[in-house]
Amino acid sequence: MTHSSEHSPPAADATPEPLVTQAIFEQSPDGMLLLEGQRIAGCNAAALKLLGYERSEQLLGLTPAALSPDYQPDGTPSAEKARLLYHRAMRSGPQRFEWVHCRGTGGCDLWLEVLLTPLQGTGRRRLSHAVLRDISQRKELERRLQLSAKVFTATRDGILITDEHSRILQVNEAFTRITGYSEEEVRGRTPRVLQSGHHDADFYRAMWSCIRERGSWSGELWDRAKSGTLQPKWSTINQVTDAYGRVTNYIAVLSDLTELKRSQARLQHQAYHDALTGLPNRLLFKDRLARALERTRETEQRLAVLFIDIDHFKDINDSLGHTAGDRILRQIAQRLQEPIGPNDTLARLSGDEFAVCLGGLEDQSEALACAESLHRRLARPLQSGGQRFQCRCSVGICLYPDNGDTVEELLRGADSALHNAKSLGRNTTCFYAEELTERAQRRLNLAQQIRLGLERDEFAPFYQQQVELSSGNVIGLEVLVRWHHPERGLVAPGEFIPVAEELGLMAPLGATVLRSACRQAQAWLESGCEFGRIAVNLSAAQLQDGTLHTEVERLLEENGLPGERLELEITESAFMALDETTLANLQALRQHGVRLSIDDFGTGYSSLLYLKRLPIDQLKIDKGFIWDMSSSPESRSIVQAILELATILGLDVVAEGVETEEQREQLSAIGCMVAQGFLWGRPVAEPSFTSPPPPSLEP
Numbered sequence: 001m002t003h004s005s006e007h008s009p010p011a012a013d014a015t016p017e018p019l020v021t022q023a024i025f026e027q028s029p030d031g032m033l034l035l036e037g038q039r040i041a042g043c044n045a046a047a048l049k050l051l052g053y054e055r056s057e058q059l060l061g062l063t064p065a066a067l068s069p070d071y072q073p074d075g076t077p078s079a080e081k082a083r084l085l086y087h088r089a090m091r092s093g094p095q096r097f098e099w100v101h102c103r104g105t106g107g108c109d110l111w112l113e114v115l116l117t118p119l120q121g122t123g124r125r126r127l128s129h130a131v132l133r134d135i136s137q138r139k140e141l142e143r144r145l146q147l148s149a150k151v152f153t154a155t156r157d158g159i160l161i162t163d164e165h166s167r168i169l170q171v172n173e174a175f176t177r178i179t180g181y182s183e184e185e186v187r188g189r190t191p192r193v194l195q196s197g198h199h200d201a202d203f204y205r206a207m208w209s210c211i212r213e214r215g216s217w218s219g220e221l222w223d224r225a226k227s228g229t230l231q232p233k234w235s236t237i238n239q240v241t242d243a244y245g246r247v248t249n250y251i252a253v254l255s256d257l258t259e260l261k262r263s264q265a266r267l268q269h270q271a272y273h274d275a276l277t278g279l280p281n282r283l284l285f286k287d288r289l290a291r292a293l294e295r296t297r298e299t300e301q302r303l304a305v306l307f308i309d310i311d312h313f314k315d316i317n318d319s320l321g322h323t324a325g326d327r328i329l330r331q332i333a334q335r336l337q338e339p340i341g342p343n344d345t346l347a348r349l350s351g352d353e354f355a356v357c358l359g360g361l362e363d364q365s366e367a368l369a370c371a372e373s374l375h376r377r378l379a380r381p382l383q384s385g386g387q388r389f390q391c392r393c394s395v396g397i398c399l400y401p402d403n404g405d406t407v408e409e410l411l412r413g414a415d416s417a418l419h420n421a422k423s424l425g426r427n428t429t430c431f432y433a434e435e436l437t438e439r440a441q442r443r444l445n446l447a448q449q450i451r452l453g454l455e456r457d458e459f460a461p462f463y464q465q466q467v468e469l470s471s472g473n474v475i476g477l478e479v480l481v482r483w484h485h486p487e488r489g490l491v492a493p494g495e496f497i498p499v500a501e502e503l504g505l506m507a508p509l510g511a512t513v514l515r516s517a518c519r520q521a522q523a524w525l526e527s528g529c530e531f532g533r534i535a536v537n538l539s540a541a542q543l544q545d546g547t548l549h550t551e552v553e554r555l556l557e558e559n560g561l562p563g564e565r566l567e568l569e570i571t572e573s574a575f576m577a578l579d580e581t582t583l584a585n586l587q588a589l590r591q592h593g594v595r596l597s598i599d600d601f602g603t604g605y606s607s608l609l610y611l612k613r614l615p616i617d618q619l620k621i622d623k624g625f626i627w628d629m630s631s632s633p634e635s636r637s638i639v640q641a642i643l644e645l646a647t648i649l650g651l652d653v654v655a656e657g658v659e660t661e662e663q664r665e666q667l668s669a670i671g672c673m674v675a676q677g678f679l680w681g682r683p684v685a686e687p688s689f690t691s692p693p694p695p696s697l698e699p
């Protein structure tokens, strides 16, 4: 102690001079408070400034809690918290903590870091000293960071953050929701995992050069979600650089556009479609027509606009009410849509008015065929609320280039043709052109009459015998359709079948014949009339329908008619045009015992190889070879050759059109067994069965 007392100032002197102490206190850049007990006993200039006061007298005697908001950010009342901290400092020494003051009276919050130190040796005065440091800036930064983090997690947009090498560091929840990829799945990978192949390499090159040049890029990106679905996204990619301008990160913000696109598409659909039927509306119809017109101009083909008006639809609406009317309109729209191909357009123009645009036509009869098909489909009974009823329509047709050159002209033409159709008593079709060729006019009338005839059941089967030459026994009947025309009397098929074929009416006509023939055959069987079998002619349209074999099976079953009783005649040329499926279907029919016969054999071009593969039982020699057999050695040789061919292939033969005794004898002489012709009788509505049943068909 002696030593020290010599060289160091005495203990009392070791404390700085009061003046120095005061200077430190007053000039410190940190705010300082002197507390006696829990009340302020002094403060320096920096503290005054910090706390927003001018004179120290304003603070003296107050507790720090009195200068603070009622509650601290952690929710404790400021007075309580101040008391706690004070006692802790007194008990355990200096305390460092964060504290919020008010700046000035009623001012804003001021974040401070406080170091509260009890002063030793101050006796009963219990002095302490607080150093105040402003941490508002740091707090603000923290707050912002927290906010950013919240935005990152809470935003609806997907966010993806990569390092400078585009390796994914972090993604948010929305990213996972949108893309289906969790953070673990993509971390460390590049955003290429999302690429869909929708954009080419040039697209990505342009995107990256924009990011490099401008620091950011925005645009539509079509990515692929984890599920594999393509997702359109509005994407913004920002480049993040450090103080030296080096790239440290990329941030991509992705908003899912799927829903937007969907609603855009919906809006677009609504603008161009009719809400009730879902069909294109007038606007879209005109647009489609304009395009079809453009395409047609480059060809030699025609284009047709059909206007369709439902006859007396107002009555339906008035009697059944609008809700039922709407339901019926929807059914009508479906019916009308059936024959319209994918390249043509059916639209609803207004209330009960529809329109069709048909392109790629070779001939005006194709437009007529379409109109007929619409008439027919509409004529099938409709069902609404337990009620069945029938609709009819009127159709007006206008053709490019015949009747008009522009969209407007064609629409006007179709409208005026429709007007004509209506004034002609409805349920009919009218072409625009007044100067319709006589032939076209005849066909038009015929088509309408056939359609009506079908509805009125005017078509009936006639029957012509097929005879076994050796015995003269009837072994079969060929069914030949006749039309009981209300004005013209009995009409032969040659007059209406070609038109019916052309206008697509042959399928329903053929079905009618087949049906009534099967029914008649069963009736004969039941009444003990032995007819052998019935041979029904099939048209190409029936064969192409695809439902023929099921229809035949149904008819056989429905009528209880054995398959062996039915023969189907298909012309040589129709046979040649059959596809594999139809052939297989025919083959299936043969399994039921149904016989297949090639009609008009010798007029087509069957190759022998083809003939061998066909599922057939019989050849019918065309009457063209029979009628001049007596005078033409060539015809006779051909008939003979066909007979020999049939023997080789194991097929039966029928000779058609036998009119004379001479022909019969010649055929017998060269080995023909069965024939048919006027020699034994013309086709009749009710054949008589005089001959005994043929032995081959007896059970």
Ligand code: C2E
Residues within 6 Å of the ligand: 464, 479, 480, 481, 492, 493, 494, 497, 510, 513, 537, 538, 539, 569, 599, 600, 623, 656, 657, 658, 659, 676, 677, 678, 679, 683
């Ligand atoms: P097709 O199948 O060749 O029928 C034979 C035609 O020759 C029948 O004419 C028949 O009346 C006629 N014919 C019969 N015997 C003689 C004869 O000795 N001399 C002459 N000159 N002719 C005779 P039709 O009834 O006028 O039928 C003509 C064509 O119409 C049929 O030729 C057939 O191709 C078609 N056809 C008739 N009915 C139907 C049918 O229901 N469906 C289909 N798809 N076509 C039918």
Ligand code: CA
Residues within 6 Å of the ligand: 478, 537, 569, 599
């Ligand atoms: Ca025939």
Ligand code: CA
Residues within 6 Å of the ligand: 599, 600, 620, 622, 623, 656
């Ligand atoms: Ca024939």
